[in-house]
Each structure stands twice: as C-alpha cells, then as structure tokens.
Amino acid sequence: MSDEPSPLRVAHLDADAFYVSIELLRRPELRGQPVVVSGSGPRAVVTTASYEARRYGVGSAMPAARARRLCPQAVFLPPDFSTYREVSRRMMDMLRAHVEHVEVVGLDEAYLDLEGLHSPRAAMRRLLADIKREVQLTCSVGIGPNKLVAKVASDAEKPAGFVVLSREQACARFALAPPALVPGIGPKTAARLAELGLTTLRAVGAAPAQTLIERFGPNLGRELGRRARFEHDGRIGAARKVVSESRERTFDVDVREFEQLRESLLSMARTLCASLAAHGRRGRTIGIKVRLDDWTTVTRAHSIAEPTCDLETVSAVAQRLLGDYAPPRPVRLLGVRVAGLTDDACEVPVDGAADEPGATHARRAARGPAEQLALPL
C-alpha cells in the first residue's frame, strides 16, 4: 500500500443515467417520468433507464420487452450514439482541464489523479459545478486513497453522490455488502466464495489467505482478499489503448440465408471502417464472430501485411472468413472486428458505436465474470 501522506489520492466520476440524462436535455417535458433508452426490435435491450424507471425494476441490459412489462407507462426513446459520444468528449475535456492525469474508462466515467491538489474535495466540487453548467449533467463522485475505494464510493449514493472514504471507512461501511460489490469479484467468483461460507466483504477480507489460495489459486486467491479489504495500488494510467474495434448485430430472427449474412457483414464493415478512419486507426487483423441459434460461438481471424481501414479490404477478408466457415445452422449474431490497431489519436476507449444497442449490451454482459481481474482499475 501507499505511504502517501494524503489519504485522498483518487477520484472516480460517473455521470448519472448518462444516455437518458442527455435525452432529457432535449425533451425537458419528460423530466420526472420513467424514461428508457433502448432499441425497438424484438431483441432490443435497455441501454439505460432513468432513476424513475429504475424504481419499477427496469435496468440496463434488460430486454426492452421486459422493461415494457415492468413499467408500461415509461417513455421509450431510441439511442443516439453520436450525440452521446460528443457529450462524452466535452465532459472528458473538462476533466482534463481541471486535473492533469485523467484515465477515461468509459463514455461517462473516469478516474482522476488528485495527488498534489491542495483541496481535492473543493476541486471536485468545482469540476461538478462546471460540468453542470457546461453540459447540464449531474455526476456522482467517489474520493478515496485508491481506485477501488473511489469506484465503489462513486456508486454508493447515486445519483449526484459525493462520497469521500478512507480505506478503513470503506471496509467498515461495506463490511456486510456482498463480495460482488467490488469490481473484480463477479457473480461466478461470488458464488464460489459463498460455497466457502464467505458472503460478505468482511468475511472475504478476514478469510485466511490459505483458504482463498486453495480454492482460487495463488494469484486470484490473494487478490480477492486484497480487494475485499479495499487494498489496491493501481496507478491512474493514461487512457487505455484501443487495440481493436468491432461491430456486431443480433438479428431479430435467426438468419439462414448466406446472402443476408454477407449484406449484414458489409454494412457493419462500412460503419466500422468509417469509425476507424475518423479516429485515424488502422489494423492488420480482421476477424468475424458468428453465434449460431444453439449459441455456439465461433471466431475466425486473418492478418494481412499492412494495417488498413479500407472497406474493400476489410469486407473482402471478412466475407472470405464467413464463406470458409459456412455457418452450419441459422445465425443469431454476426460481428466483424479489426484488431492490432495502430492508432495515433484515440484517447477514449469507445468500443461502442454499435449498430444497435444490443451490441453494446452483449459486450457489457459478457464482460461480467470473464474479465473479472482485467477490469480497468
């Protein structure tokens, strides 16, 4: 752990109900009502719900059809990703204007390095006021000695939360919370912890290292104990480097016709290449992802000699990979990816720009347990 004199080294900031809040700026008459941003197809999912809608149990990644059943009076709006990205860019620029080191970890969230600031609380209050004035959004902020405390604190009193905690205070406050409260402990790990009778953060934090190591191996075992005690020494990095960009689409109805798959791949490659070009990125590895109706998921990739963002090249390789695989069953989801990116420009790890909200969701849903320790902390 750090021996810094100041216990408050890190802030985590996360906008409240980000997509919905942006929509409400242009539809102020909907304020105070349950509002949901989601796609409209039969497999659409909720990207975000206003806090009024959340009271009915509506939440992100839930099928839109279920959200409609839970809250029939909610207003459903289609997503407008380009506006969200633009607002995100403005917001992140403001963060950088206030604090030297900012690590952007999502469209609406970032870590800020508070080290050296005379009064971290006051600095964050000023930043929040500026964000409110300039982009009319409210955010929640957590401040703590490390990224883990800051992250959990920012989530603790949403919306418009402002929670400052030392590590010891975080341990005390969340002692009885389920282990999955902490990033890095996903539902699968939580279930395995529960099998050991460890159902609270306090219990995991107090468990003998040997018990955790026997069950989870030396790395994860030790890390679980540390995380449960809110120990974390990760630095505020530069924004994560974008190493790949992808588009994927879940079909409303599973697709059998090869021609339709080809067309879909082409249209996704078109938006993907446009985005790569817009960000000055090119990549050498072109891949496809195919999920069949029985949920078999297959990826295929091919690397070419020179990095590209050229539509002809990307779509030709993707089409060939699809032809070679020749899906043996109806296709539920299709995706295209360009990886091994050489980029000079991009700061915001926006893997978004999805063809439809479902694509964003699939990614977010999938990053649950599988990416537990790879979380951007």
Ligand code: TTP
């Ligand atoms: P979050 O910050 O997780 O959620 P939020 O800002 O909507 O709400 P909160 O007040 O709890 O922070 O995500 C930011 C945006 O990312 C969100 O507005 C929509 C998008 N998103 C998805 O598209 N799918 C998802 O599953 C989630 C969680 C978010």
Ligand code: MG
């Ligand atoms: Mg948010």
